[in-house]
């Protein structure tokens with residue numbers, strides 16, 4: 001009887017799982033729909049004053065609300081473009097134009113991503129190295145940590161032009177200065193996460209290493225490092241998103257010719273709000289894809305390390 | 310009253326059997342402890358964990374530490390293993406300080422908890438000390454297989470710790486300590502988490518291993534019958550501050566079988582251990 005109950009319970013469990021899956025799809029769709037709806041409403045709210053002005057200039061005395069809405073969603077230079085306008089711009093600049101063209105957003109995305117990823121790689125390595133130093137040398141914690149924290153209190157927008165200028169004066173231009181701004185932003189979460197991760201082994205696990213009279217390096221590679229992986233990847237996710245931000249910020253002060261940041265600059269110069277929003281969407285997608293990629297590597301790494309499913 | 314007598318006779322009987330009074334030939338003493346004190350400085354009050362411990366463990370001895378929970382058995386083992394510094398007294402392991410002995414990898418320590426690394430499979434947990442000690446890969450694997458069979462876990466090589474029961478995890482930790490074949494085994498309640506049957510089986514295995522290899526074993530247990538069955542000497546401890554109440558030399562033959570537990574000799578030894586434990590408690594009450 002109990003066995004039968006258990007067996008009957010099993011398909012029920014599967015049904016429950018399905019419901020969870022359906023349940024998770026539902027909220028996502030609802031939230032997405034809500035955002036799009038608010039966006040459309042916002043476009044009406046923000047764009048109609050100009051439309052009304054325009055009607056006045058055209059000498060139109062009467063108009064219907066439907067006309068007003070339709071016009072507010074199809075302005076050439078709206079205050080806030082409607083989602084479908086951004087979508088059309090995206091289709092044009094991502095799909096319709098050859099990726100080698102300077103008008104292709106894929107080209108600009110690649111320019112930004114190459115420096116973001118370089119900066120991320122350097123930042124992650126630097127963050128890990130600092131954490132290893134801090135965990136092993138007690139004085140480093142007290143001498144280095146205040147500087148590390150102070151570095152992050154400086155607004156990146158203020159310091160980015162100086163970094164670009166200083167590096168430019170020693171002959172470093174192009175990819176590397178932008179990458180360094182990404183590094184500046186993304187080493188921090190890695191250091192903080194890894195200090196926590198490298199000190200996460202339980203005392204008994206450290207004692208075990210002591211009974212083998214393992215060297216510091218052996219304890220690091222065979223205990224501290226594997227124990228820190230659960231802390232490393234969340235930090236890397238934050239870091240990779242920041243590195244995209246850093247690369248874009250790095251493109252602004254130089255008046256860069258290429259990159260998402262350059263597109264934003266040109267767009268705002270000519271009041272091309274649709275173009276700006278398209279570039280912003282691409283930047284968000286890039287950051288999202290980067291985070292997802294780190295998440296994928298995380299799953300692989302943790303599965304190899306025997307994580308409980 | 311009997312308690313006091315047994316303390317006296319226990320200490321007196323303990324020394325000659327060990328053949329390890331200070332000054333005897335070097336190489337016959339595995340662990341020597343003189344006037345050991347250990348006080349933990351906690352935030353509010355100091356905890357007197359060990360008080361005036363004298364103990365000599367001869368090479369090849371099987372010594373059990375038995376005593377109420379919190380009496381300092383683990384602490385004593387940790388001092389021998391150089392995981393804890395005593396606040397007073399002298400300890401030597403193989404004639405050198407515990408630290409030098411530890412650096413020479415003189416002992417294998419089996420913790421009260423399995424302490425397996427969750428990201429390593431069973432086999433890689435067992436090869437961990439061998440990796441650290443620089444044993445080459447083929448040798449590592451063959452040794453790991455051998456000790457895994459010894460604890461009846463053949464076939465579980467590729468499992469991760471969380472896929473094993475608590476008792477199986479503890480057996481892996483025993484295999485891990487055996488893998489590098491240390492002279493001295495420090496076992497802190499290794500079989501505490503196991504059922505009676507597997508415990509009996511592992512007790513027999515351990516006894517066989519000890520006889521075959523002549524290792525020195527220091528063994529912590531809460532079970533009187535386990536202590537009597539395994540040991541050549543039983544050290545009974547009293548709680549707070551942990552001290553030795555009685556040292557009992559076993560007169561059981563070296564070849565022991567589980568059914569020996571019903572013999573009068575066995576029962577008499579068990580009785581004496583129980584008396585020692587009671588005496589320890591009465592100390593506490595006074």
Ligand SMILES: Nc1ncnc2c1ncn2[C@@H]1O[C@H](COP(=O)(O)OP(=O)(O)OP(=O)(O)O)[C@@H](O)[C@H]1O
Nearest residue numbers: 349351356358377378379380381382383384385421
């Ligand atoms: N790191 C520590 N700091 C402070 N007090 C401690 C510490 N470790 C142990 N103690 C105290 O020392 C005493 C002895 O502890 P110990 O772990 O050696 O007991 P035990 O005999 O192994 O007990 P059990 O049989 O429950 O394992 C206890 O009262 C405990 O509270």
Ligand SMILES: [Mg+2]
Nearest residue numbers: 382383421497
């Ligand atoms: Mg203990």
